[in-house]
Amino acid sequence: MYGVLSGDRIVLLAADREGYEQKGYGMPRSSSGRRAPPERTISLALEEAAYLVETGKLEITNETKGAALTLEELFLYALEFQPNFGARYLVFKDLRERGYVVQPGERDFLLYPRGTKPGAKPARYFIRIFSERECLAVMAILQLLQLAQNMRKEPIIAVVDDESDVTYYEVRELPHEWGENREVREEIAGLKKEREAISLLEDKVIVWDSALAEHLHETAFYGNLTKEKRLLLSLVEAAYLIREGVLAADTEQFGAHAATVDREFLSKYTIYADLRDRGVVPKTGYKFGSHFRVYPGSQQTHSTELIHVLPETHVFSLPALARAVRLAHGVKKRMIFAFIEGDRRRYVFVGRKKL
Amino acid sequence: MYGVLSGDRIVLLAADREGYEQKGYGMPRSSSGRRAPPERTISLALEEAAYLVETGKLEITNETKGAALTLEELFLYALEFQPNFGARYLVFKDLRERGYVVQPGERDFLLYPRGTKPGAKPARYFIRIFSERECLAVMAILQLLQLAQNMRKEPIIAVVDDESDVTYYEVRELPHEWGENREVREEIAGLKKEREAISLLEDKVIVWDSALAEHLHETAFYGNLTKEKRLLLSLVEAAYLIREGVLAADTEQFGAHAATVDREFLSKYTIYADLRDRGVVPKTGYKFGSHFRVYPGSQQTHSTELIHVLPETHVFSLPALARAVRLAHGVKKRMIFAFIEGDRRRYVFVGRKKL
Incomplete structure (x- = not known):
């Protein structure tokens, strides 16, 4: 029941060791890679010790003070090692x-499946901790995914x-095969290649031929x-149909115009074209605050994903990320962020995780 | 039934005037402030003319062509006067x-109440038109509010x-009296002024005294x-209670620490304090992607507003604005943006408008 401070660990005497170990506390080797403590002791992390102190299951001896450390004293001690100890402890x-x-x-943090503990089964999740006021760079998310894979x-x-409440998010990269819908791809391939003439209205394209309009x-x-x-097409829809040879226009000239009208055109189009190539149907996600909502097939009436295209240099404020994820959840869609990495298109799902 | 192009207006012959006027088309004086056309004619805006042409109720004579203008020709003509004619027409x-x-x-655009038309009653709304790809500066919103007042x-x-769908938003500045809740103000005034000592955990403040904790x-x-x-307090809550003399800490020192930890602290605190002074209860709106959710009183179980503090230099992308408004709507709250203008605190409500 008594522990002793030792840097960023609290060392327990051997007599007490077993009870704590059984409940999943303590480590044979500290996280900083130091060697295991002498055989008949166990060392606790500061968060573990604080939790045991707060719940009255541990006292920490302070030799200078000559009495047990209060929780307040332990918190202030811990802050010297971990400036974000408050968030970590919560x-x-x-x-x-x-x-x-x-x-x-x-x-x-490593999180073990419910009912298991270190040694019994491997941890399933690792948890990175932030405060609401912090920012989260897209690069940090991508590094997290890499680390997870490793x-x-x-x-x-x-x-x-x-309010000291904790919200958990899962982050997952969608597999390369995501969205491969042969059926819709064939439908698109079957469109008549008419190279129909069109009119350009700044950021809309009009297809005047009513038969083609209905068919598309x-x-x-496509379009409205x-x-x-x-048929009223968006710039990305029109650009794709020009590339596919369905509509007549000079690809480069059209692209240059579109990029002038919409500074995000190029990145939006790159992802739009990739989604169409995968056989899913992207439409604007404006009403949901995203670039696209995505239908798994052209006959579906409910879109299943929201996709927002971001540069890799983007930095989220955490409330902004929370807003996107919460909105998607509220309309029963998955929130997906899309990135362009050279020739590679990456799709990262972020969702609320119930633990 | 025949009109003639005249710059950015279409002039109709007198014989046809009455029918159009009765349906609310045409103006005695063009929007650019030119004098009324000769008595026995009426002039239509390009959008009006295009709508009448599309619905087959008007033909526009083109002297050069020697035949009626097609809708496509009229669109291209109109684009020369209004680069965003596409959006305006939709x-x-x-x-x-x-x-x-x-x-x-x-x-x-001026919008008349249903069933009335120019001359009969004054217009109730004026409408500013944007495309999804455009940005909307906060300054532009504030100017719009000024114009509306004038x-x-x-x-x-x-x-x-x-997708060529139109979404309408209303924008309203909340009156100065908004949120004046005497009852909660008195509750706060009645708190014991104990100047209780606290611990600071980076971005959290702990009140250890359990009686005061429960009371607050x-x-x-307050807090969690x-x-x-x-009691775990956020930085803004603690700063307010320090100002009110309930907690003991050096105001300036605390403010300096808080501003280091959270770069938005000062603006968040300014609005937090103003809301508390008005007697409403702000708590973090993190889960809804905003700085605060607001309860009209401390005994209320449903927060009625989301408040996000923005600098006046902020520029919305329209999808970002749509996301905030849609999310608030989905959780039955009003989306309010707060601005600090010198000594003045301004609250602007933006909501979906069903027309």
Whole structure:
């Protein structure tokens, strides 16, 4: 029941060791890679020790003070090692109270499946901790995905808000095969290659031929079909149909115009074309605050994904990320961020994770 | 039934005048302030003329061509006067089809209440038109509000998305008396002024005294009360309670620390303090992607507003604005943007407008 401070670890005497180990506390080797403590002791992370102190299951001897450390003193001590100890502790406590065993590491926490503990089964998730006021760079998300792959664990982002509530997010890269819909691809390939003349209205393109207009709209859900059977296409839709040889226009000239009208045109078009090539149907996601909403096929009535195209240099404020994910969840869609990396198109899903 | 092009207006012969006027088309004086056309004619805006041509109720004589203008020719002609004619026309058509009389002006449209028309009653709204790809500066919103006040009309923002759908937003500045809740103000005034000592955990403040912790949480909904009856306060909550003399800390030192930890601290605190002074209860709006959610009183269980603090130099991408408004709507709250203008705090509501 008594522990002793030792840098960023708390060392317990051997007599008490077993009870803590059984409940998943302590590590044979500290996270900073130091050697295991002498055989008959166990060392606790600061978050573990603070939780045991707060719940009255541990006292920490302070030789200078000659009495047990208060929780307040322990917090202030811990802050010297971990400036974000407050957020770390809130996450640790939240997960412990939900019945999980958590192993705090220097940067990330390891989370074990419910009912298991270190040694019994490998950890399934690793958790990176943020506060609501912090920013999250897209590059950091991509690095997290890389780390997850190397560690063979699933990454979780924990955000501690100003009310000390914790929200968990899962982050997953969609597999290369995502969205491969042969059926819609064939429908598109079957469109008559008429090279139909069009009119350009700044950021809209009009297809005047009513037969083609109806055909494009009905077989592959292009554009907005007016009562008068004219088709109003967005710039990305028109650019794709020009590339496919369905509409007549000079590709380069059209692209140059579109890029002048919409400074995001090139990145939006790159992702739009990739999605169409995969056989899914992207339409504007404006009403949901995203670039695209995506239908798995042209006959579907409910779009299943929201896709927002971002440069890799983008930095999220965490409330902005929360807003996007929450909105998508509210309309029963997955929030997906799309990135262009040279020739590669990457799709990263971020969703609320219930633990 | 025949009109003649005349710059950015289409002039009709007197014989046809009455029928159009009765349906709310045409103006006695063009929007650019030119004098009324000779008595026995009427002039139509390009949007009006295009709508009448598209619905087969007007032909426009083209002397050079020797035949009636096609709709395509009229569109291309109109684009020379209005680069955003496409968006303007889609909004005009959408409103006309909903049974409204609309008077296109050089920059904004005037919208008349259903069933009335120019001359009969004054216009109630004026509409500014954007495309989804455009940006909207906060300064432009504030100017719109000023203009609305001068014109004694309500402003509406119409956004044409990439699918040619139109979404309408109302924009309203909340009156100075907004949120004046005497009851909660008194509750706060009644808090014991204990100048209780606190601990600072980077971006959280702990109140250790359990009686004060419970009192602050229960009477005025401050912080997060843990099972152990400790109160975890956010930086803005703590700063406000320090100012009010409830907690002991050096105001300036605390403010300096908070501003280091959270670069948005000062603007968030300014609005937080103003909201508390008004007697409403702000809590973090993180889960909704905003700085604050606001309860009209401390005993309310449903927050009614989301508040996001923005610098006046902020520029919205329209999808970002749509996302905020849509999310708030989905959780039955009003989306409010807060601005700090010197000593003045301004609250601007933006909501979806059903027309």
